[in-house]
Amino acid sequence: MNEIIAVAKKNINEQLNLPFSIYSSHKEQMINNVPVLKPLLIFILNGKKQLGKSNAVECNSGTFVFLSNSSRVDMRNIPSQEEYFAVLIDFDHEDFSELPQNTAPHIEYIKGEICPVIEKALLQYIEFSSVAPSNVIKHRKREILEILYHSGYVDVCNIDSPPSLSEKVHSMISSDLSFEWSVDHIASNLFMSASTLRRKLKNEGNNIQDIRNRSRLSHGLHLLQTSQFNIGNIAELCGYQSQSRFTEQFKLLFGMTPREIRRSKMID
Missing domain, CATH: 1.10.10.60 (Homeodomain-like)
Incomplete structure (x- = not known):
């Protein structure tokens, strides 16, 4: 995780127009009513994230949470060893087009571990995003969805919801x-x-x-x-x-x- 954090910070410090965001803090943040306009994949690399009323969903360092689009989500970001650090990637509806389609009901979130394959994919995506054109980046972003699917998170097909x-x-x-x-x-x-x-x-x-x-x-x-x-x-x-x-x-x-x-x- 430390390598990903270092590369992400380097890219952000270079003021590059990047296809991901970094949210970090050194003190706890408790933010209510956060809108999630597109399906949002959050990799928690340090610290802890809690979601929902009464902190219904808890995500520790080394995990990810994939949120469906929603009008309001309560979030709590808790530093560990002096820092909370997360990488955020949002997805468009068409990004899900190449995944297998099924009739399972829509789900509000997926939570999982950042296994070595997912960790490597994220690192490569961050590294690649600093040099590749945007029309190429979108394909690498879709690869992350496919890796999640083939890593056992088949519910990723049901995370995208038609917007209200x-x-x-x-x-x-x-x-x-x-x-x-x-x-x-x-x-x-x-x-x-x-x-x-x-x-x-x-x-x-x-x-x-x-x-x-x-x-x-x-x-x-x-x-x-x-x-x-x-x-x-x-x-x-x-x-x-x-x-x-x-x-x-x-x-x-x-x-x-x-x-x-x-x-x-x-x-x-």
């Missing part, structure tokens, strides 16, 4: 946070009327403004975890003119302030 309407709207807004996504524009892109969009979102317990706010704040959370931008810049990038307003809304959604997230990543 709320998730589709969230993804649309997240694709360009600088664009003014009006209700009419969103409805047009989804081939429905504005009134139908509002009604269907209401049936899911959502509305456009709440989804817009979550989209912006989710991007802010990602930037806090993966970049060195100051909080004021992040607030601006997320469409907030006021850092205090950004902080207030961030705390309401995630249960931690942006400053608390940043402090958790600092070594005392």
